[in-house]
Amino acid sequence: MSDAGAPWADLREWVAYLSECGVRDLRLARPPAVAAGAASRPAGPAASKQRASEATRPATDKAPASAGDAVKRLALIRDEIGECTRCKLHEQRNNIVFGVGHPDAGLMFVGEGPGAEEDARGEPFVGRAGKKLDEMIVAIGLRREDVYIANIVKCRPPGNRDPQPDEIGTCSPFLNAQIEAIRPSVIVTLGAPATRLLLQTRIGITKLRGTWHEFNGVPVMPTFHPAYLLRRYTVENRRAVWEDLQAARSRMDGTA
Numbered sequence: 001m002s003d004a005g006a007p008w009a010d011l012r013e014w015v016a017y018l019s020e021c022g023v024r025d026l027r028l029a030r031p032p033a034v035a036a037g038a039a040s041r042p043a044g045p046a047a048s049k050q051r052a053s054e055a056t057r058p059a060t061d062k063a064p065a066s067a068g069d070a071v072k073r074l075a076l077i078r079d080e081i082g083e084c085t086r087c088k089l090h091e092q093r094n095n096i097v098f099g100v101g102h103p104d105a106g107l108m109f110v111g112e113g114p115g116a117e118e119d120a121r122g123e124p125f126v127g128r129a130g131k132k133l134d135e136m137i138v139a140i141g142l143r144r145e146d147v148y149i150a151n152i153v154k155c156r157p158p159g160n161r162d163p164q165p166d167e168i169g170t171c172s173p174f175l176n177a178q179i180e181a182i183r184p185s186v187i188v189t190l191g192a193p194a195t196r197l198l199l200q201t202r203i204g205i206t207k208l209r210g211t212w213h214e215f216n217g218v219p220v221m222p223t224f225h226p227a228y229l230l231r232r233y234t235v236e237n238r239r240a241v242w243e244d245l246q247a248a249r250s251r252m253d254g255t256a
């Protein structure tokens with residue numbers, strides 16, 4: 001099947017999302033002049049990651065792993081999880097929801113845990129909230145396959161409750177290992193539980209969002225969970241998320 005219409009579908013989604021955020025005056029930037037040697041640079045998320053890494057990482061920091069290394073390391077982490085029964089969340093799950101996306105992503109999203117649809121399909125953020133997240137990703141000029149998406153816990157908390165401290169304590173080392181394997185340029189935490197875990201804070205998401213923090217040397221931008229956004233679909237909340245994601249994109253590109 002041809003996907004010739006895909007760029008236009010992406011563009012329509014992007015414009016619709018901006019319009020929902022209250023952005024009415026959209027100007028397209030003139031493309032930058034191509035510098036000598038630019039043709040040999042890698043394109044896409046890996047290029048952005050390289051630029052951001054050059055711009056923001058201290059010289060003593062370890063070089064980012066290659067995509068091949070990340071693929072192997074992610075596979076090892078998945079093997080280590082196996083058919084996990086380490087915490088009580090295994091009792092009602094249908095599928096372990098490991099994570100999805102580009103192993104060399106410059107931008108990584110971290111949510112709290114799978115919902116019913118994610119549990120059924122074994123993939124994070126595929127329900128209504130996932131569709132909203134996809135729109136948010138397109139709105140900053142990326143595609144779902146350019147970023148990496150994972151959760152704190154890999155099995156669905158019953159009734160979509162928040163994961164409990166013992167479950168987070170048992171499962172979060174796998175998330176930490178995923179972050180270490182991917183070494184993204186920027187992490188966006190989606191909602192309070194993911195933000196609380198990575199920033200080790202009890203401050204609310206409303207106060208934290210829109211400001212930069214750090215997790216193991218990686219810049220972290222907290223923002224609202226797309227499910228919360230759908231529940232409180234105000235212009236203010238949409239604009240807040242849009243601003244957070246734009247800041248994340250600029251940081252990833254090394255232009256902020």
Ligand code: SF4
Nearest residue numbers: 084087090154155171
């Ligand atoms: S949530 Fe994590 S630790 Fe708990 S059973 Fe699932 S994979 Fe294992």
